[in-house]
Amino acid sequence: MKHISILPLYEATLASIDTTHQLFSRINDFMHYQGKPPVYQIEVVGLTKHTKLASGRYSIQTDRLIDELDKTDVIVLPLLCSEFKRAIHLNLPYTDWLIGQYRQGAEILCLCVGSFYLASTGLLDGRKCAVHWAAVNEFKQLFPAVNVVDNVLITDERGIYTCGGGFSYLNLLLYLFEKQLGRDIAILAAKMFEIDLDRKSQNAYAIFIGQKQHGDxxxxxxxxxxxxxxxxxxxxxxxxxxxxxxxxxxxxxxxxxxxxxxxxxxxxxxxxxxxxxxxxxxxxxxxxxxxxxxxxxxxxxxxxxxxxxxxxxxxxxxxxxxx
The missing domain is CATH 1.10.10.60 (Homeodomain-like)
Known part of the structure; x- marks a missing residue:
């Protein structure tokens, strides 16, 4: 059984946390219906017992504190919804634990612009990262050492997964299910949640925004x-x-x-x-x-x-x- 740690990052969206929890849980349901044991243990793992999200609009209860968890298999970084520099600053207390878990073999599943926080840890330096088309210019300015790819939906490199686009994290989750459990399970999840399984690119959705913050x-x-x-x-x-x-x-x-x-x-x-x-x-x-x-x-x-x-x-x- 793989342990899934969903981090309730400050300034994260409640929807990305809850939906991720639901999809992992539903995979366990699929296993149960087939007479098989569950494959995921899913926990919300945070800094405090209760974490405020979306500038205090919501509060989420954590299952465990990061100091209480020595090892996990997959860490989920949810989608952020505020000014990115502020979100990065607020979530600095997670960084040492995140880096330590990755070095122990944990995979990191980064949802959309959660990549701003992930990039701040240095773990994306020299690696590919899918970034939402509307955030590409800002991301490149902040993190020039990251290889930004804005034409694909998902990247998978050395245990770090990223995706570009607000709800493209649904496709990222399906991608992980297929990789870990096979195509049949991914198809079943896609049908149950009515997700377009084969969406691969952001290009059809992108609006061209020329980089103009250069001062020339x-x-x-x-x-x-x-x-x-x-x-x-x-x-x-x-x-x-x-x-x-x-x-x-x-x-x-x-x-x-x-x-x-x-x-x-x-x-x-x-x-x-x-x-x-x-x-x-x-x-x-x-x-x-x-x-x-x-x-x-x-x-x-x-x-x-x-x-x-x-x-x-x-x-x-x-x-x-x-x-």
Whole structure:
């Protein structure tokens, strides 16, 4: 039997703690129905007997204190819901215990932006971490030593699991069940809780938010030009002429500040513009593509799929509203 320690981190969401507890418990129920012994012992393990969550809105009772637990098998870090630097500071008392348990062989299951706290411990340095698309820029600024991947839903590296996206932790739990207990159990859990089992990427959900907290006024001006007129034919040469700057040096400068090349930034803005048009209104897909400044429909479709993992037609079906 594996021991599961769910940490009621300060500023965590009650939903992520309770849902995780429910899913692990339901796996034990599945085992019982099949005449098998339970596979998980699930406990909420905290610093105090009662922990306040969500800035005091809720209180949760712990099963055990961390000082009373010498060894665990899986540690769950729940989703955080406040200003991340504050949450990190409040949860520092967990850090030595967390690192010690990991070094003893415990696996760490980190739910969405619980990764901000996990990264603060140093355990993610040099490793991959899935981060919610809306938090990527802030995460990269705070933790440059972490290899951020914002296009996948789940990472699994040396006993540390992360996921990007608010409720993608449901998929992370299914991933763990499949890894530990087999595909059949994961499918059963997915059906019982009606979770899309094979969701692998954040791309179809992400809204492009260009990095603008860099303090470079010239780069910011270029970003504003691109975003104010997404249908324009923004080539690198045209942007550099507009800004009166040399191409080679500005391309390096732009990439360093935004993590995107100029071409990538233009493409992402055009795709975001097209997504909004596809979500509402009656324009045809061809009309929308032409409005982005593209003449070659196939070229736009390739760029659109690269960014979203969907074709424009598939995207409209997914987000175009009820018909």
């Amino acid at each position: 006024e010239l780069v910011l001006k270029a970003q504003e030009l691109i975003e104010e007129d997404p249908g324009a034919n923004w080539t690198v040469d045209r942007l550099c002429q507009k800004l009166c700057i040399g191409r080679r040096s500005f391309e390096r400068r732009f990439k360093a500040r935004t993590t995107n090349t100029l071409v990538e930034y233009v493409q992402r803005v055009k795709v975001e513009f097209a997504k909004k048009q596809l979500e509402g209104g009656q324009k045809t897909i061809n009309e929308i593509v032409y409005a982005t400044g593209y003449i070659d429909l196939d070229a736009f479709r390739k760029v659109f799929r690269k960014v979203t993992d969907l074709s424009p037609v598939e995207y409209r079906k997914k987000y175009g509203g009820y018909r």
